[in-house]
Amino acid sequence: MNMIGEMADQSTTRGAIRIEDVVKVYDPDGAAVMAVDHCSIDIPAGEICMIVGPSGCGKTTLLNAIAGFHDITSGKIYLDGELLCGPGNMQAEPGSDRIVVFQNGALFPWKTNLENITFGPMMAGKLSKEEIYDKARSMMEDAGLSGTENSYPGEVSSGLRRRVEIVRALMNDPKVLLFDEPYRALDSLTKSVMHEALLEIYYKNKVTIFFITHDLEEAIFLGHRLIIMSSRPCKPKKIVDVDIPHPRDYSVLTSPRFREIMNEAKGVVNEEAKKAFEAGEKEG
Amino acid sequence: MSQSTDTSSMSLTMYRISSWLKSPRPYLMFIGFACILAFWYFSVEVWKLPRFQDMPGLTEVFSEWFSKDPYYGLSIYTPEYYKHIGISLRRIAFAFFLATALGVPLGLFLGWSKTLREYIFPLFEVFRPIPVLAWVPLAIIIFSGSETPVIFLTFLASFFATTLNTMLGVESIDESYSRAAYCLGASRWQTFLHVVVPGAMPFIFTGLQISIGVAWFSLVAGEMVSGQYGLGYLINTSYMMIEYPKIIIGMITLGVIGYVTSALVRLAGDYMMQWRVRELALGDN
Numbered sequence: 142m143n144m145i146g147e148m149a150d151q152s153t154t155r156g157a158i159r160i161e162d163v164v165k166v167y168d169p170d171g172a173a174v175m176a177v178d179h180c181s182i183d184i185p186a187g188e189i190c191m192i193v194g195p196s197g198c199g200k201t202t203l204l205n206a207i208a209g210f211h212d213i214t215s216g217k218i219y220l221d222g223e224l225l226c227g228p229g230n231m232q233a234e235p236g237s238d239r240i241v242v243f244q245n246g247a248l249f250p251w252k253t254n255l256e257n258i259t260f261g262p263m264m265a266g267k268l269s270k271e272e273i274y275d276k277a278r279s280m281m282e283d284a285g286l287s288g289t290e291n292s293y294p295g296e297v298s299s300g301l302r303r304r305v306e307i308v309r310a311l312m313n314d315p316k317v318l319l320f321d322e323p324y325r326a327l328d329s330l331t332k333s334v335m336h337e338a339l340l341e342i343y344y345k346n347k348v349t350i351f352f353i354t355h356d357l358e359e360a361i362f363l364g365h366r367l368i369i370m371s372s373r374p375c376k377p378k379k380i381v382d383v384d385i386p387h388p389r390d391y392s393v394l395t396s397p398r399f400r401e402i403m404n405e406a407k408g409v410v411n412e413e414a415k416k417a418f419e420a421g422e423k424e425g
Numbered sequence: 426m427s428q429s430t431d432t433s434s435m436s437l438t439m440y441r442i443s444s445w446l447k448s449p450r451p452y453l454m455f456i457g458f459a460c461i462l463a464f465w466y467f468s469v470e471v472w473k474l475p476r477f478q479d480m481p482g483l484t485e486v487f488s489e490w491f492s493k494d495p496y497y498g499l500s501i502y503t504p505e506y507y508k509h510i511g512i513s514l515r516r517i518a519f520a521f522f523l524a525t526a527l528g529v530p531l532g533l534f535l536g537w538s539k540t541l542r543e544y545i546f547p548l549f550e551v552f553r554p555i556p557v558l559a560w561v562p563l564a565i566i567i568f569s570g571s572e573t574p575v576i577f578l579t580f581l582a583s584f585f586a587t588t589l590n591t592m593l594g595v596e597s598i599d600e601s602y603s604r605a606a607y608c609l610g611a612s613r614w615q616t617f618l619h620v621v622v623p624g625a626m627p628f629i630f631t632g633l634q635i636s637i638g639v640a641w642f643s644l645v646a647g648e649m650v651s652g653q654y655g656l657g658y659l660i661n662t663s664y665m666m667i668e669y670p671k672i673i674i675g676m677i678t679l680g681v682i683g684y685v686t687s688a689l690v691r692l693a694g695d696y697m698m699q700w701r702v703r704e705l706a707l708g709d710n
Contacts, residue, residue: 247599249602293699309609313610
């Protein structure tokens with residue numbers, strides 16, 4: 142493997158996210174539900190920040206607020222010092238500086254892989270068609286996707302689809318990639334291949350990664366930092382620094398340091414999962 | 426992987442046909458046809474069942490249909506036969522084209538804009554259950570001549586089916602597709618063109634399949650009360666003139682042509698949705 146990476150924070154200057162005192166209250170049928178409670182998170186540019194928490198704890202609400210899919214009730218979110226949403230404008234405008242990789246994948250099944258990958262630049266219309274296609278082909282080659290240009294997403298494996306989706310995002314030169322549990326539905330073997338592929342893409346492209354997961358092993362393997370969230374309402378409960386140097390590969394999983402971090406995080410995560418489970422029991 | 430990308434719609438159709446011939450399905454289909462024809466033959470001509478005495482028999486119908494000198498003046502050798510078919514087809518083509526040209530865009534906008542839906546959809550829900558036959562008097566009062574009322578009646582049911590299915594198609598699109606488009610910098614209109622229209626396509630074609638079916642249904646109803654020529658007219662006048670074999674010829678012709686038109690719609694759908702065809706072809710293997 143050819144890895145040109147070092148610790149990310151040294152080489153990247155764009156894509157810092159600042160979440161300041163964000164609250165999100167849903168109000169279905171008059172019964173207010175607090176999804177996010179006075180949550181503040183600072184993510185330096187170029188960091189892989191893993192948001193860990195039990196299912197349904199409100200992590201996706203936070204991601205949707207950054208992406209601009211819905212509004213927040215109060216608080217502020219900044220990207221590189223610029224206000225995305227806050228007082229006066231509670232909903233951010235979706236844009237190609239923050240691109241979401243969706244839980245179930247959102248490649249357009251009616252477009253070929255190449256058409257999917259060129260979608261963003263074609264819509265922006267700033268480059269010529271040839272320039273866009275050349276860039277797409279070379280990025281596909283880098284990601285090991287050569288030969289799948291004219292296939293439809295439905296014709297390739299799920300692992301390949303995820304890679305196409307990431308390349309589609311990177312084509313737009315985003316500052317931040319927002320991952321919403323993208324590997325949740327994959328089997329564990331495919332998952333481990335995807336993790337290494339993601340890191341490889343990250344080492345080449347240096348973007349900030351906001352990654353939601355409930356899989357602790359995935360979180361420690363990929364992240365510079367884990368932010369363990371409490372369950373509903375969602376707010377940071379514990380921050381764990383993963384001081385295992387990048388570039389990483391799968392041998393990291395068996396290292397003693399990995400085990401130590403795992404033990405440190407596991408107690409907190411389990412406690413939250415239990416709370417979430419009991420809350421679910423009550424609701425049910 | 427790269428060879429599969431050259432797969433044209435033509436070779437896919439050939440593949441479908443050859444795998445169909447290899448499966449037991451054509452033989453089962455043959456048995457099904459044979460059973461109904463045998464029942465017809467035996468009940469009318471051999472057993473002479475009580476309520477079947479006036480029913481034209483299998484041999485009578487087929488010898489009339491393929492006769493160079495038909496007793497009732499209608500067979501595959503008479504120009505009149507093709508005139509009935511041609512006129513019915515022309516009415517179907519007009520009505521189906523009109524229903525598609527108006528129904529698809531309307532359905533897309535109804536699915537896309539919540540406000541528009543508030544205005545129009547309740548109207549739709551009231552008009553849709555009114556059977557085509559109930560529209561016959563109004564159609565004759567409003568439209569002049571004998572041709573326009575029939576086309577209007579044929580159009581009506583098709584239009585509702587197409588619009589409704591297109592609207593459902595838009596609603597069926599996973600929200601993450603349009604979110605992804607916005608994320609990638611697409612405008613609202615670009616999202617409509619690149620996500621809503623192709624995303625609704627499978628439902629649109631389901632709608633068109635239903636639409637062509639109900640078009641034949643309402644055409645015959647319309648032709649029975651108004652218009653000259655056409656297969657519905659043929660069936661109705663043959664009944665009044667007591668030329669029963671012509672009724673059966675008209676019915677079988679309707680069935681065959683109806684099937685062919687709906688197969689054509691399906692083929693057009695396959696052609697326009699290569700991505701779907703290829704996914705399904707993979708699923709078959």
